[in-house]
Amino acid sequence: MAHGLLVKNNNGEVLIDSDFKHYHFLGKYTHSSLTSVPDLLEGGVASGAQGSNANKGVENMPAKGEIYKYQVAVNGATPPICFVKPTSTGSNAPFAGIVLTKQVSNYWEIWIFQSAVTSASPVLYCFSPLSQISNSTSSTHGLKTFDSSGAVTFDSRFKPLKVVGGGNITAPALAHTGSVGSGFTVSLNVNASNVSTSFTNQSSASDLIYYCPSLAHACQQYTYIEADEGWHSYTYYAWARGDLWWCFYRSCFRIASTSSFQANYGVYARGHVYEHKVDSTNLLLGLVLGAITGGAYFVAAIAALGNAGVFTNASVDGGNYLPYENGSRNRSANAFIISKASYYD
C-alpha cells in the first residue's frame, strides 16, 4: 500500500486495512412478524362411498418451520450482513438461515427460516459499511482510517465487525433419503445426515452468532394411485384415487458446539393434492382413471399458491405445480462467518 494503515496479527492475517470498507455494527433486531407458509390442500370428495378415505389431509407429513421477518433500517444499496443469534445451540437445536434479503424503500427486509417452532426467537446482529450508517457519537477516542479518496473505512467508535471464525459448508443432497411413502402413508420428513464443518474453537457456543445465507432448496414428492371395480348389490361400481404429497425444503444451519457448524434442511412448505372418483354407472374404469389426471385440482392449488404469495414461478401449463420434483438446487458450498454476540451487547 502506498499510504494508509495496515494491521496484521501474529499469523500475518490482515485485520485492518484502510483500503477496505470495513463493516460496522448497525444494531440488534428482533422480528417484526412471524409466519409460516399455509398448507396447500386441494382434493375431491372428502368421503367416497367406495375406496379408501384415509389421509386426505396432511397426516404423517412433517411439521413446517416458521419464518421470522425483520426490518433493518439502512439506507444504501449494499445489503447488511445479518448474523443470526440462534434460539439455542447444540445437537438438539433447530436449524435457521436467512432465506430472503430484499430492499424495500429505506430498509432491508430479512427473513429467517427456522426448522422448528420455538418459544424463543432468533435475533439479528447487523453490520453495514460506514457510508450506510447514520450513527453519531461524541466519543473522541479510538482509531479511524481513511482510504485514498478520503472516505472513512474504519472507525473503532462504531464497533467494527470482528470475525472469530469461518469456513465453507454444503447442504445435503436431499432432505429425505430412502422411501417416501407407502400406500396412503407419506414419509417426507427430513432424515438426511447433518453436514458438519469445524471452525476455530471458541469458549462459549451460546455466545456465537453466524452469517450464512440459505442458498440450497429441495423439493420432494410422493405419489400413490389406487383403484378397483366390480359388482356389488347388482350394481357395477368403479372407483379410483390418486394422491400427490410434496414438501419444499430450505437449507439452514446451527451452531453445534464451540467449534462445529452444521447444515441440513427444514420443511418450508408442504401440500397435498388428490382426486377421488366413484362411479356406479360407468363401466369403464379407465375413464375414471383418466379423470384423475385432470388439471382442475392442480389449477386450484396453483391459485392457492399464488394467493399465499409462494412459488411465484410455478405454472400448471408446464406441469410445474411444484417448483420441481425430487431434486435440489444451489447446493454448491457457501461460506459461513462466526462472531460473538458479547462484542456488541
Place this chain on the structure above:
Amino acid sequence: MSYGVEIFDASGGEIFSSTDSTFTLLGVYTSNADTTVTHANVPIMPTRIVTRVMVDQISGDDESYVHTFSLSGSNLITTRPSSTETVKTVFMVFGK
C-alpha cells in the same frame, strides 16, 4: 498481549483486538440477475472465502438459481446457471 494492536473506547472497554479477529471483509460485489460477470481487483490473501446471498427475491421459495463463482487471483468470476432464473447475487469476499 505481547504484540499486536488493541483499540479501546473512552471507558477503557476493548473495541478491537488483533488476538481474536481472523477474517477481514475484502470486498462486496454484486452480479445482477441472469448475468455472467467478472469482478476485477479483488484483494489477494492466502485464504479467502466467499459468502453469497440472493437479493430481492419475491419470497423465500422462488424457483431460482444463485450465481456460481470461481475466485482466481484478483478476479471473481460469477456465472449464471440459468439465463432466465438466476437471481441477483451479492458476493462478500473475506480473507486472512
